[in-house]
Amino acid sequence: MFPASLIWGTVVILCCCFWFLLGKRRRRSGEPPLENGLLPYLGCALQFGANPLEFLRARQKRYGCVFTCKVAGKYIHFLTDPFSYHSLIRHGKHLDWKKFHFAASAKAFGHGSIDPNDGKTSEDFHHTFIKTLQGNALNPLIETMMENLQYVMLQSSTSKLHPNDWITDKLHAFCSRVMFEAGFLTFFGTELNSNHDENLSKQEMERARILNALENFKEFDKIFPALVAGLPIHMFKNAHSARAKLEQELLHEKLYKRDNISELVTLRMFLNDTLSTFDDKEKAKTHVVILWASQSNTIPATFWSLFHIIRNPEAMKAATEEVKNTLEDAGEKISLDGKYISLNRKQLDNMPVLDSIIKEAIRLSSASMTVRVAKEDFTLCLENDSYNIRKNDIVALYPQLMHFDPEIYADPLIFKYDRFLNENGEEKTAFYHSGRKLRHYYMPFGAGIAKCPGRLFAVHEIKQFLTLVLSYFEMEFVDNDVACPSLDQSRAGLGILPPGNDIDFRYRLKCP
Numbered sequence: 001m002f003p004a005s006l007i008w009g010t011v012v013i014l015c016c017c018f019w020f021l022l023g024k025r026r027r028r029s030g031e032p033p034l035e036n037g038l039l040p041y042l043g044c045a046l047q048f049g050a051n052p053l054e055f056l057r058a059r060q061k062r063y064g065c066v067f068t069c070k071v072a073g074k075y076i077h078f079l080t081d082p083f084s085y086h087s088l089i090r091h092g093k094h095l096d097w098k099k100f101h102f103a104a105s106a107k108a109f110g111h112g113s114i115d116p117n118d119g120k121t122s123e124d125f126h127h128t129f130i131k132t133l134q135g136n137a138l139n140p141l142i143e144t145m146m147e148n149l150q151y152v153m154l155q156s157s158t159s160k161l162h163p164n165d166w167i168t169d170k171l172h173a174f175c176s177r178v179m180f181e182a183g184f185l186t187f188f189g190t191e192l193n194s195n196h197d198e199n200l201s202k203q204e205m206e207r208a209r210i211l212n213a214l215e216n217f218k219e220f221d222k223i224f225p226a227l228v229a230g231l232p233i234h235m236f237k238n239a240h241s242a243r244a245k246l247e248q249e250l251l252h253e254k255l256y257k258r259d260n261i262s263e264l265v266t267l268r269m270f271l272n273d274t275l276s277t278f279d280d281k282e283k284a285k286t287h288v289v290i291l292w293a294s295q296s297n298t299i300p301a302t303f304w305s306l307f308h309i310i311r312n313p314e315a316m317k318a319a320t321e322e323v324k325n326t327l328e329d330a331g332e333k334i335s336l337d338g339k340y341i342s343l344n345r346k347q348l349d350n351m352p353v354l355d356s357i358i359k360e361a362i363r364l365s366s367a368s369m370t371v372r373v374a375k376e377d378f379t380l381c382l383e384n385d386s387y388n389i390r391k392n393d394i395v396a397l398y399p400q401l402m403h404f405d406p407e408i409y410a411d412p413l414i415f416k417y418d419r420f421l422n423e424n425g426e427e428k429t430a431f432y433h434s435g436r437k438l439r440h441y442y443m444p445f446g447a448g449i450a451k452c453p454g455r456l457f458a459v460h461e462i463k464q465f466l467t468l469v470l471s472y473f474e475m476e477f478v479d480n481d482v483a484c485p486s487l488d489q490s491r492a493g494l495g496i497l498p499p500g501n502d503i504d505f506r507y508r509l510k511c512p
């Protein structure tokens with residue numbers, strides 16, 4: 001009798017040999033250089049996942065600007081030359097952006113297929129997003145957010161705020177609380193009859209529910225990368241129950257009891273009811289998608305913007321001055337007697353210093369990956385070369401390579417508050433590589449048709465947040481020489497990376 005371990009060992013070795021001889025893809029002529037990785041199925045997944053930026057830089061050095069890696073069963077062709085980014089948009093006819101998004105969304109949120117071809121809904125989700133987050137629809141969103149931010153910063157936590165008294169807090173926790181509560185109220189409205197001014201205990205109950213939703217959001221968000229990678233949510237008991245609680249909160253029957261719901265959520269409820277065969281739970285899951293999309297990147301982007309402002313006296317001075325001038329020009333005055341300040345979209349659009357600060361903070365922390373799936377075999381034509389791509393392969397961009405390229409951004413790891421300002425103090429749009437002007441130099445929101453539909457709202461809400469904290473509060477770090485936290489790489493590929501650790505800071509009301 002052979003011991004069982006010997007038999008199993010032989011089976012594993014034979015499988016590896018078969019994989020090596022038959023399962024490994026061989027590079028065909030006209031295709032980019034190929035790295036299969038050492039592990040069956042996973043390929044290079046573990047090395048890529050550990051640090052995508054370092055992984056891609058090393059391959060770029062070895063193979064040149066275009067190369068293919070096997071990652072978790074998929075063949076991904078990486079385009080790393082920023083001059084080739086536009087070709088991804090030009091080849092839209094051969095490349096599908098929806099397939100990957102739809103599949104990732106269904107895996108992470110657990111709803112049925114949102115691909116109209118599969119027959120569960122005929123809603124064009126992307127169209128709904130564009131229609132309700134951009135153009136004229138942006139104005140009421142901005143207006144409501146400005147009010148909600150002040151309510152959350154000043155009123156919702158009034159008990160703690162007294163002029164001259166410092167409050168010590170964690171910066172990321174503070175940004176998460178304020179942005180989550182204000183964003184939640186802006187998209188999903190307020191409970192009927194719980195006006196901001198009336199009925200305090202109802203208000204407090206509403207606040208407790210939203211902060212509870214924030215805890216569930218954080219629990220679910222922690223394992224989001226694992227879900228996108230294909231692991232089933234059942235493996236994560238706490239996150240599973242947290243997602244179910246978020247769904248409970250966003251059931252249509254609960255939403256009908258809320259007032260001032262955004263156009264996005266109102267329209268989505270109508271389309272869920274009229275164009276889909278989703279059951280109540282699945283409808284709620286599609287709203288969890290909106291909650292996650294509207295918060296997961298905005299919260300860390302807000303943290304990094306405020307962190308760099310507090311850490312850089314020059315940035316603090318320029319930002320405070322711009323905020324002061326904007327309020328003066330708008331005839332707005334800070335007061336602590338319950339009258340909120342308001343700035344319209346045009347006034348917010350005319351704040352180039354805050355724009356530059358937000359862009360720079362996002363440049364330093366963004367690690368999104370733009371992904372397209374080949375609909376058929378085709379030839380990808382770049383400026384000087386062309387490559388054959390096989391059906392169902394993935395073509396991908398990893399813009400962090402460009403954001404950290406010292407040829408484009410001198411001292412790329414240093415925060416420079418005015419990096420995106422030209423000599424006239426206006427938005428700078430001329431960035432160069434190899435002496436040539438770049439068309440794409442800043443890409444945290446994706447590219448082409450699939451570009452983030454919420455990007456305009458995101459920048460406005462962060463700008464509103466900064467305007468308000470700079471107007472109402474004095475802020476400082478507990479440790480004056482605080483080091484810049486590292487980027488938490490566990491979310492690499494998905495958007496803005498949160499800090500590896502939180503930062504102690506204190507704030508107090510400015511006396512007007």
Ligand code: HEM
Binds near residue numbers: 445
């Ligand atoms: C700093 C903040 C944000 C960043 C960096 C960001 C980034 C992104 C990226 C990279 C994508 C994928 C684009 C692609 O595949 O090419 C995306 C998609 C999306 N984002 Fe954002 N986003 C932000 C804020 C927001 C906000 C505030 C909303 C509001 C609801 C939002 C809604 C969405 C939606 C709905 C999609 C999916 C679009 C679709 O599949 O049609 N995002 N975002």
